Amino acid sequence: GENVEQHPSTLSVQEGDSAVIKCTYSDSASNYFPWYKQELGKRPQLIIDIRSNVGEKKDQRIAVTLNKTAKHFSLHITETQPEDSAVYFCAASSNNNDMRFGAGTRLTVKP
């Protein structure tokens, strides 16, 4: 089955700096890679996703890159703000089935 590894487990940045979170996956059949943000005590919520036919996707301050050959994908947050502080999860699945999540990255943005 799919195995997703995520790094780092914690990340602390100064407000305004960039944050990068990296994930690797094992199953070459995976073709959907979402990123979820989970604030304390809340549900995970999708912030951006990418499919395997695309190498990069951007939405304002958030971007995701995918390297299918190396089986890794990354989340980039630019101009970080205190409200970006949360736990971020990457995931991988084949056609939305059997989604496997990374262990999560706790991002802290210091004002």
Added chain:
Amino acid sequence: DAGVIQSPRHEVTEMGQEVTLRCKPISGHDYLFWYRQTMMRGLELLIYFNNNVPIDDSGMPEDRFSAKMPNASFSTLKIQPSEPRDSAVYFCASSSPGTGNYEQYFGPGTRLTVT
């Protein structure tokens, strides 16, 4: 749309008791997923349904866990008997990938504490 609805939001029970968690997916979604979240193990997929049929239950930890989806608008996750190590937040999620939107929409979760 009200989103995915879960009940109860909090459950405290004693070891050995039966626990039933409930989920109402978003209307029209044909996939339903049950996840468990703990500090130690993160977010784990327990089981998922497509059109009310269980597709993959390989994540269900033990025979003490069972899940049903009697119709398109209701699913249950049952633990019998419960144990302290079952304490976690249980999320239900639903999706409709056939529309081209692969997003899984999570419910608010049920925080289960087994004493």
